[in-house]
Amino acid sequence: MMKNIFYKSLIGSAVLICSCAKNIEKIPLELTTIDYIFDSADSLGVNAERYLSGIYNTLPKGYNRVGPDLLDAASDDAVSSGTGSSDVFKLATGGYNSSTLPAPENMWGICYAGIRKANIFINNIDRVPLNKIVVPGFPKKHAYKAEARFVRSLLYFELIKRYGGVPITGDNVWVLGDDVKIPRNSFKQCVDYIVSECDAIEDSLRTITQTKATGEYHSITRGAGMALKSRVLLYAASPLFNGGNIESGNDKTGYTDVDNNRWKLAADAAKELIDRNEYDLVPTLFSDIFITVDGVNGKTNKEVILARLDSRSTAIEVNNGPVGFSPGTANGITSPTQELVDAFPMKNGLNINDPASGYDIGNPYTNRDPRLDMTILYNGHQWLNTSLETFEGGRSHPGNLNVETKTGYYMRKFMGPFEAQNNFSDQFHDFILFRYAEVLLNFAEARNEFSGPDNDVYQVLINLRKRAGIEEGADGMYGVSAGMSKEEMRQAIRNERRIELAFEEHRYWDLRRWKIAETAVNTALHGMSIIKGSSGRLSYTVSEVFTPMFATRQYLYPIPYDEVVKNPNMVQNPGW
Structure with a gap:
């Protein structure tokens, strides 16, 4: 199976190069070769750069990639508004095995195909005289090789967070006829390999300043390599892998x-x-x-470390916006849960369950953390120049549509500023792979777990809440409690991570690496049922909408059935 993946990858990569260039069709597709792509006479490296673009295209995608759904709809933050046994429903209920893991999450072949592309580039780029073209401070050849090694490292991380230890191929590029029945490396060996790659390429990757200077805003930078290392080590230190191994003694x-x-x-x-x-x-x-995209209309965004580039569109709005507007305006596929809504504190920073918070069940969305308004669309929220109706029988919750909110909520995050506009217009929807807020939260979590809640840990929560618009308070703590224990700070950081990074494909994996999915996922999820009385008065009742299911074996995905059958050295994960 791996042999076929690698072979097909080579063919696919060559075709990609030809499809991107207007003039390359002079050479028939079937005659495109490695020698053509990495041509020693191509002084500008045009073909090699196009091949590198193909490697960039293997970076993970986000948003509505699980069929039409967000991955978060398989966590406790949302449920799918759709009906039937969708891919995300299967993920949420464990309704899969080693042969039927939903394609959007069965990343084995996808990642190894991308790794092989990167290896081809790494092994051949030195043929191309790109060293004659220098970006500020770096020969392009060095920077580009480092970028390919970064993508390879990120793809290995995508594998180990899903499967545990996987085969490390090094720089090898196998062809048909080679014996590739290699075993899985240990989880430790995979982590060590990724970290060593991040360290090795650090000085060869350009800085954010250098990529801006050349207009390459979305290129992989030194910061991206460091952010990847931060994330990998955070996962490696987390309970699932560091002490909570689902099969004691199994180094995979x-x-x-x-x-x-x-x-x-x-x-x-x-x-x-x-x-x-x-x-x-x-x-x-x-x-x-x-x-906000760097270099567009004079805007800059210093929070984005790396994003997968996408074109302007209304795709996020159409997929996730509320139903009930002009025909075809939106599909409303994502229904955030009451559990996520309740995780947002009040504007004074206090938890809604705190008697001093000022929370009013009769006006549950008033005076809340401003991030709630920017993440969730709720009843009464302004949208498309009107007040949203998600009460029972309301415009966006009529009760008679195949797809409409199941929880009384729709997702707002990632969408353009359409509160006071009548229609959607194209927006940039690059998928952010790494942003600075995550790095801050990674630091706070790891520092707290190692040595407890010191001033630096507190400062992370304060800075994030200050940026969010939470009130400072008389003590200058933005609602963060002073004198917390390590355990109390752990819960505070986890909650801050939940609301800050909602729908960015973190929660699904956080529940696993913290090894709390058996509790958090095997629990009924809720929405808000709102009844509008004859006088116009609204009554709010929390109601159960869905109960996902989680078994211990789901902490790791099954190795694909074909890989295990064809490779006697490929050991399956426990329980599969």
Whole structure:
């Protein structure tokens, strides 16, 4: 199977190069070769750069990639508004096996195909005289090779967070006839490999300043390599892999020992990037992060470390916006849960369950953390120049549509500023792979787990809440409680991570790496049923909408059936 993946990858990569260039069709597609792509006479490296663009296209996608759904609809943050046994429903209920894991999450072949593309580039780019073209401070050849190694490392991370230890291929590029029945490496070996790659390429990747200087705003930078290292080490230190191994003694499913120092390594990696002072939180609206692109209309966004580039469109709005407007305006596929809504504090920073918070069940969305308005569309929220109706029988919750909200909520995040407009217009919807807020939260979590809640940990929560628009308060703490224990701070950080990174494909994996999915996912999820009385008065009742299911084996995905059958050295994950 792997052999076929690698072979098809080579063919696909060559075709990609030809399809991107208007003039390459002079050479028939079937005659496009490695020698043509990496031509020693191509002084500008045109073909090699197009091949590198193809490697960039293997970066993970986000948004509505699980069929029409967000991955978060398989967590406790949302449910799909759709009906039937969709891919995301199967993920949420464990309705899959090694042969039927939904294609959007069966990343084995996709990642190894991308890894092979990167290896081809790494092994051949030195043929091309790109060293004659210098970007500020770097020969392009060095930077481009490092970028390919970054993509390869990120794809390995995408594999190990899903499957645990996987085969490491190094720089090998196999062809038909080669024996590729290689075993899985241990989880530790995979983590060590990815981290060593991040360290090795750090000085060869350009900085954010250098990529801006050449107009290559979406190129992989040194900051991206450091952010990847931070994330990998955070996962490696987390309970699922560091002490909570689902099969004790199995080095493929995690470490076989417990080492608290792994948290320090994760904290140090995040702090190293923070101390570079290259990135910062967007100081204005939280929602600006996701629709402001570097270099467009004079705007800059220092919070984005790396994003997968996409064209302008209304795809996010059409997929997820509320139903009930002009025909075809939106499909409303994502229904955020009451659990997510309740995670947002009040504007004074206090939890809604705190008696001093001022929370009013009769006006549940008043005086809340401003990020709620920028993440969730709720009854009475302004949208498309009107007041949203998600009460029972309302315009956007009529009760007679195949697809409409199941929870009384729709997703707002990532969408353009359409509160006071009549129609959608094209927006940039680049999928952010790494942003500075995540690095701050990585640091806070790892530092707290290693040594407890010190001033630096507190400052992360304060900075994020200050940017969000939460009130400072008389104590200057933005609602963050002073004197917390490690356990209390852990819950505060996890909640802040939940609301700050909602719908960015973190929650689904966080529940797993924290090893709390058996509790959090095997619990009924809720929505808000709103009844509008004859006098116009609204009554709010929390109601159960869906109960996902989770078994221990789901902490890791099954190795694809074909891989295990064709390779006797490929050991399956426990329970599959």
